[in-house]
């Protein structure tokens with residue numbers, strides 16, 4: 706049991722497309738936490754790197770044979786030489802690493818994800834966050850537990866947003882976006898007037914590259930293959946998991962809030 710005011714960190718997890726964001730919004734407002742998404746961290750550090758104006762071949766900082774970056778000192782030295790007036794080298798340094806993987810299209814290894822995550826997590830004193838998209842592998846879970854233990858903080862609970870594979874596939878495959886105003890439609894559940902063009906812009910709606918059946922199956926596989934064993938580790942470490950339904954009969958803000966809080970309240974003092 707934890708006091709409501711003593712909540713330090715909550716993990717929100719679930720399959721891609723399960724409906725995590727509305728639940729994250731509830732936790733952010735109920736407990737005064739900040740959303741920490743790995744996707745946003747990556748974009749933020751890559752942004753710092755891009756803004757710095759650093760020029761050079763990033764391949765030079767990666768040791769292909771040993772499949773790792775060259776020593777941190779070498780990367781730091783190269784940045785300092787080119788940008789001597791830079792006050793804080795750290796965001797550019799981390800951004801360089803993130804950018805390398807973004808450019809190469811390669812899978813980001815745990816150690817790089819962990820490094821970026823730890824930096825951001827430390828900014829809040831390792832507490833005060835809703836973790837979103839992290840940890841997604843057993844290695845990341847072990848690292849998170851280590852970080853919390855080392856810094857005297859904790860993960861209070863995990864909210865698992867549950868949704869069936871079928872519903873996620875149906876929702877995602879039918880999704881169509883207006884390339885102009887970004888409005889989201891669905892061929893079955895929320896079609897535009899003629900089913901083809903955006904009502905406001907008249908532009909033809911498109912399917913996002915990530916919304917094909919093949920890509921969704923890949924993400925679902927990743928959930929069963931990586932995220933489930935990740936949750937096992939956290940549960941064994943004594944962190945309670947509450948399951949929240951991602952699909953609601955009537956989707957209102959109040960219904961979402963209630964569906965989350967009625968599962969969490971029994972765990973609170």
Ligand SMILES: [Zn+2]
Nearest residue numbers: 883886903906
């Ligand atoms: Zn539009």
